[in-house]
Amino acid sequence: MEAHPAYKPIAGYMKRYPMLAGSMFQVHNDLMLAQQWEGLEAVELAAAGRVVFRGRRTKTDDKVQYVVPCSLAESLSLAWFGAVFRELDGVQEVHLGITSEDSSVVYYKLSRGIVKPPL
């Protein structure tokens, strides 16, 4: 894993959060090479106890999106999400990148507060 190009940009964080190294690597790998996000960078969040990823979906997109990696084995509480949104001041929504051991990453959109469904 250390030799893979998706590892080097987050190598420091992988050592700091060894319990989540697998999920962080898989989400970073997916965003960097498969989804090919622009301006992809890692943001350390103490409240989340991990690194979250920030970037734009395409070159022409202006909106900066956040992805919080987590594993299927974890159980996350609403208080935890509250803390994440408090630390990410001004961000209205994040994507939760849930990883599985077969390398599937499933993304769920989480918004701060109630969202009206689109027409």
Place this chain on the structure above:
Amino acid sequence: MAEQTKAGKKNDRAERNRIYAHALPAIPSSSTKPWLGIPLWRTPSSLERPRVVGVFDSATRSVWIIHSEHANLLWRRGFFGKGSLSRSEPTWLARQTGSRTAEEITAKRREERKTFKTERARAIVAAQEEAEAAFAAGKPLPAPFAPEAVRQAIRSTPEPGDASTPPPVLAAEPPEIEPVEDLEYLQLTLQEAFFLAWSLDSLRVLDAVTHNPLSLPALWRASHAAHYMPPAPQLDLRFDNPFLVNYVAYHHYRSLGWVVKSGIKFCADLLLYKRGPVFAHAEFAVIVCPVYEDDTDRATSPFQLSNVDPFSWSWLSTVGRVNSQVQKTLILTYVTIPSSRRVNLAALDSPGCLAEFSVREVVLRRWVPARMRD
């Protein structure tokens, strides 16, 4: 894409049957046994086992197959593994170089469906307005809305996507394109890897650091150890290790002939395919429910196995709804974890301890008395 002709579909089916002819990596290499010089019948004299090589990765709890020939072999003979950058089959390099892949066909189909839906909505609104106008004017109502007509209209209009797709050869592009390094690997779960190595003898797993091949006992221990946070190979093994519990279910269904894949997209643990994902959608979604024979084992467990407690009705209905929406039958697979007081922990040194586990299935189907009279 225009509707496929019958001959086109037949060709596709024949092609798929040719590519995915072997259900397992090991194929029988037969020889004809002549009798009095006359070749009578073929007897499988041996199994040709491919020696595929993978690397153990503890952090992602998986085995990585780096060589693309090995990856293709494992995928085509039994649908083992998943491309790390693709939906199922490793197609990342093909997508980078512009070849047509399954992901692109799906994307195009979704685009067409979206166009159809907006056109249909527009037609419905137009028909409503027409009916209202006719009613207000006192004239007889026009003919009822015909969705088939809308579908024909969509088919005949040129696709908006065609104009935007780039032509295959761009005049401005330099004649030599740098070869893209294939950064994709096939990722096998630890259960798939152990099954391939032990039951099918088709995989050799290398240690991540030393690159020495792991023996079967070493692979067994490493797979258990990977679930301890941080990975601890020197700790005593336990019967309720998540690797072992999931391996029991995986081995059970694989040995019965099902193709077993991850069910994360459908709120389940496993998906069961009769032949493989390329042939038909999975008919069954499996949720593995571990059951402790002895509750003290659970109290002393360092693991947090999911679905051990009884479910709430809301959760069960949610999962049932998700799967009935995609026409899958939900199966609850109860795996009984043997008590460490009854069974000697030494049994955990080998997969022989699988005999101590029991697997029971419960099929869950939603029944509506008003509608299901038969």
